[in-house]
Each structure stands twice: as structure tokens, then as C-alpha cells.
Amino acid sequence: MQIQKAIDNLDRLITDVEDARLQLSEHHIVKIIGISKYSQSEDVATLYKAGQRAFGENKVQDLKQKMSDLEELPLEWHFVGRLQKNKINNLIDLKPTLMQSLDSLELANELNKKLEAKNKKMNCLLQINSAKEDSKAGVMPEVAIETYKKIIQSCPNIKLKGVMSIGAHVNDEQLIKQSFEITKTIFDELQEYGAKYCSMGMSNDFKLAIKCGSNMIRVGSSLFK
Template sequence: MQTRLNQNLLEAIDRIEKARIATDRRRIVQLVAVSKYSSKEEIATLYTCGQRAFGENKVQDLQQKASALETLPLEWHFIGALQSNKINALLHWNPYLLQSLHSLELAQALQLRLERENKNLKALMQVNSAKEESKSGFMPEVVLEMYARIQEECRNIKLCGLMSIGAHTEERAVIQKSFETTQNLFAQIKDAEILSMGMSGDFELAIACGSNCVRLGSTLFK
């Protein structure tokens, strides 16, 4: 297993680096390993190969894996749709980053809990850049206004950029447009640091469009 996962990781890093160098040699691109279909043994093995950041999209799965692997200094990212009744459970594990802040209502609910517990939480605002009904996130037209509002009203949430999922289509031009939409918004936000775009099927295109954080699952754990 270690040989396979190590090879997958090296190949993914090579592809990330080639896409990065072709676009912007100065940019650093973070790799988040999406471990939602992976076992704690696979995560621990990938850790020994050098991977540190892991993403889960269900609070229960993050709880189980973070608990089982708490002796390892892993950087947990939550990347799924967070329900209000799961906030306490998520905050208990102090995730490094919430990548999927998808509504003002969720931000307000998080702020109440964070303030009560005297905690802060780093987060990315999720953008529904392709305006797809199947996806969560803020519509592009309101992103800048809502970003500023959350910064003003939810002081315990430390917004540090944007996240989006590429358009659900085989048409490269449509996917590229969805990434460019998010990148254009990101460029207008002062002090935004993280632009999380790109998954196993489209991460090289996302990097070409400005992404500095990619979320890879099947590419690493195949």
C-alpha cells in the first residue's frame, strides 16, 4: 500500500508542479488530500509519505479519523456542506480550515458558537460560480458584499479566501469560465490568501486559472 500511495502522491505533485510552473513560477500550490473514501490506515500511510493536509466532507467521518489519528500532526480541512446541528461537533476538533462556508446563515450560526467558546475559525467562502442548483455556495453577484459583511459581523470567523467547485460538465470551456469567475472575485478581495479550486478531474485547469489550493481524492487513493 505504501508503495502505491507514495507513487500516486509523487505523480500528483509532479502534475501540480508542471501546471504551476506553466502559469506562475512564484505561486505555491497546496495539496489537500480528500480522504472521504479512505481508511485511517491509508491516511496514516500517506502521512508517512509526506502529506499533511487532509479534507473530509462529513463531520462524523472527520471525528472518527481525527480521533483515531490524533497522535499525528495532521492539518484537517472540512470541505463539505456543514449543517448547523453539526457545528459543535466540528469545532470540537479545531479544524485548520473550513473550506465550505456556503451561506450567511451558516456564518451567523458559527459566529454564535465561536463567540460563546472564545474560539476563532479560519474559513473560505464557497462560491457557486457555475450557478448550479445541485451545488451550495454564494452566487457570484453577491460574493464581494457578503464577504465584507461576514468580515464585519462575524469577527470570530477569519475569512482568508474563496473556494469553488468547477462546473459539472465535460466542456472544458465551461469549466474554465467557472474557475475564472471565482478567480476574478478573489482578485478583488483585499488580503485574500487562499483560492481553493480544482479536484482530481480538473486541477491542472484550475491551477492555470489561478488556484493555489487543490483538493485531490481519487488521484491519490486510486
């Protein structure tokens, strides 16, 4: 990716984010995570030069590779994919800034156990399946608050920082909006338990997500195309 292309992509994205953010409130701040899963380390480095600092990967192996390739850059790395139990130790060793896809109490217990063994802590978001789609991971919205509290109580090495969800995979904007609103309602209730981030919105729906209250978006193609 050419540096000018990266600057143009980032500028366009920031303009769109600003537009959506201001429709909600001028005080609303949105953090952009560049999802680099289909891109090369060089592309991440180019976007870094353009001004982007936070990136996310959905495979532990790819995260390890890019972190190693780009270790001289002060990047913030997020893990956003399904975490297989046999990869937990590998992820802990990589020390991501935020693990966004903690999708069950069972995974939380397993992760906490291994964090304890290594005397480490990890910042995580609870993933909520707000659209109730079989293809998506995450806890069901009805039990999300209860699950969040259980993780706080029983997993001291996990620092919950909020929630994450993926918008409904449909063409009907009303249904996508509804799935975002469900997540935002849960997030609002969890703020008294330390929830800071409501991560929702990807390249095709981040504007809608921001208008529904998202303060963290995960965009790949908008930045890397």
C-alpha cells in the same frame, strides 16, 4: 494502501501540479489537500508516511473519527462538506485548520454565534457557486464580494482566509475554465481584505484550476486510488 502505491500516487500528483503551476508562474505555490472521505484512517497514515500532510473530510462525524484515530500524527485537517446547523458545535470542538465550505451569510451568522459562545475562532473560506448549478452550495458570484465583506464586519469570530468553489459539472472544458476564472476574479478583488487561498480544482480538473490561478486543490481519487 501499500506505502509504495502512496509514494507513486503522490509523486505523480506533484509532477502534474508542478507542470500546471509552471505554466502559470514559477513563483506560484499550490497547496494539496488530500480528500480522504472514501478512504480509511490507515490510508491517510500511509500517505502521511509518503509525505502528505493536509487532509480534508466532508462529514463532521468522519472528521472526528479520523482525527481521533490519527491523533498522534501532526496532520492538518480541513472540513470541505456542507455543514448542517446541528453539527456546528461538533465541528468547533474539532478545531479544523480550515473550514472551506462556508456557503451562506446565514451559516456564517450561526457559526459565529456558536463560536462566540465557546470563545473560539475559526478559519474559513467562502464557498462560491461560480457555475450557478442548483446541485451546488455557495453564494452566487454577483454577491460574493459583498457577502465576504459582511462576514468580516458582522462575524468577528470567523477569520475569512479566501474563497472556495467547485468547477462546473460538465464535459465542456471551456465552461469549467469559465467557472474557475469567475472565482479567481473574485479572489483577486478580495486579497485586499486578507484573502490568501483560492481553493478550486479536484482530481478531474485540478490542472485546469491551477492554470486559472488556484493555489489550493482538493484531490481524493488521485491520491487514494
